[in-house]
Amino acid sequence: MRLSASAPPRRTTTPFSLVLAAVLLLVGGLLLALPDRAGAAADTLISQGRPATSSSVEDGTFGPEKAFDGDSATRWASAEGVDPQWLRVDLGPSATVSRVKLVWEAAYATAYRVEISADGVAWTRLATETAGNGGTDDWTGLTGQGRHLRVYGTARGTPYGYSLYTVEVYGTSGTTPPPTGSFSVVAAGDIAAQCTASSSSCAHPKTAALAQRLAPAFYLTMGDNQYDDALLSDFRNYYDKSWGAFKAKTRPVPGNHETYDPAGPLAGYKAYFGSIAYPQGEPYYSYDQGNWHFVALDSNSFDDPAQIQWLKDDLARNTKGCVAAYFHHPLYSSGGHGNDPVSKPVWKILYAAGADLVLNGHDHHYERFAPQDPDGRATSAGIVEIVGGMGGAEPYDIETVQPNSQKRISGTYGVLRLDLTDTTYTWQYVGVDDRVKDSAPTYTCH
Missing domain, CATH: 2.60.120.260 (Galactose-binding domain-like)
Incomplete structure (x- = not known):
């Protein structure tokens, strides 16, 4: 030596x-x-x-x-x-x-x-x-x-x-050994445009390759998984050629484009994902990992009393210390679609239950917000919201910056890599060039 x-x-x-x-x-x-x-x-x-x-x-x-x-x-x-x-x-x-x-x-x-x-x-x-x-x-x-x-x-x-x-x-190191119950999750929304890797401008094969390299415990999608009308044939021709590589480890939710299928709302989505997207017989479900409780919701039907009652009952049964919910339509967004009040009643339920994190798509950019309540007031007891709609669809511009918005990135395709422990969470927004575009603070669960 x-x-x-x-x-x-x-x-x-x-x-x-x-x-x-x-x-x-x-x-x-x-x-x-x-x-x-x-x-x-x-x-x-x-x-x-x-x-x-x-x-x-x-x-x-x-x-x-x-x-x-x-x-x-x-x-x-x-x-x-x-x-x-x-x-x-x-x-x-x-x-x-x-x-x-x-x-x-x-x-x-x-x-x-x-x-x-x-x-x-x-x-x-x-x-x-x-x-x-x-x-x-x-x-x-x-x-x-x-x-x-x-x-x-x-x-x-x-x-x-x-x-x-x-x-x-x-x-x-200040964090050795790794915190108790640590695991990672990769997430993105607004994914598969009607193109394949044969086109150099096609983004979803690149975000899929990045997602695989990050090697998480599992993957989340925040809706609009397949464009434009989410037909089963389109899922097979496009999404399946990229993000479909880790379909078995994916926990998806639908977006508005999944409702456009002429065969019926969510028909292609349900046929493609099957029990992966309907593990409890509905397009909304929950599951646990470590000390985290994840709630996957269908924001196309937030006016459905059955889903709202299910959500209340599910949160009442939860015994985990940290709660994350994900669905397509963000309550707050600085992008082209902007704020979507359809999500406010669900935010009120989540806030009352002490939820920590909400993940959304719909607007095709990345954005993170400081903890806030359903009325948009900053508070340490609030929910942290992330918009992560840069999975492959055409980017949207930032239009009207919302209060409590801390970071916004448009025009860069990528995915969220969330690092979670039994008591904390943080994340990075990683671009398809493998560069970290944004690193979040570390938050402690409520």
Whole structure:
């Protein structure tokens, strides 16, 4: 092992040299004389189990989380034959990194960088490899601070892709180990225009690929899943070719376009999703994950007394500490459709039950609001609303900025990545270029 001391960051030697070094240690009895091993042992592992993303995956069995699961038999693998590729981990706010250990599979990098970033946009280089030969690379003596760390591969050592059994990041972090019950969710609304990946301007295949790379526990859609009239044939020809790849892990709700089907309102939507969208026999339903209760609603029929009574009863039965609801029409929006009062009675029910988060689509932009009550008054006891209608449909302009609106982005396709724990939630709006466009504060559940 090359010592780091005050020199620039170094890495271990090749696998053959490691074997030779082990023999010398056994023969010479020198194990206790290596100060860098003692120093490495004092480092704290801060990356295990943390949320991870990647530029691509070979398939669903080689997701980015595999490199951080503590299992040396599992691995992340990128798509084959494409440079560059990257693997990224969220270490939590204000992590300090002193060491990064990489264990490569046969598909290794001959050239790569280890980088750190506070916001996932601007990156600082911690280490550079230009003559990699696989095996184990142990970079010590690093000095870096930020939230996100990534391994950025620029040249492959094989015709395949990049593949890492483990990435171990050592240092200090304010959120290690991960908070209790943590999981991630990817969400978007207003998704499948009538186009496919054969058109470079078609956005929903790009948002679907991004959603898969983020590797969440499950996916939410906030309506208008398929344009224009949500026919079953259109679902099969367009949505199914992109977001349909993870249909089994999707929990959808309908939008107004799902009501335009000539065969009947929601006919194509129901035929395509089946029990996924109707797990309780209606287009509204609920489920739990961790300490979260999720309520999926059909805002096309908020005037239906049966749905309203179901919502009241469902919230009365809830025993979870955090509540999120999602439906198509936002009560508040700065976009072309603007505020939709049809949602106000539902907001009043949710607010009275102490709900924390509401997700909507309908307007084709991204927007987040400060906590507010149903009348639009800012209050710490209020509901946080997110408009996330940038899943693939043509963007809408921002028109009239509403009170309590904190951030608005139009013209950039992307998805929401929500990070939830037993007591908190936060999120990022990630563009199809894999750049984080907005990071929200961390909120504590009511």
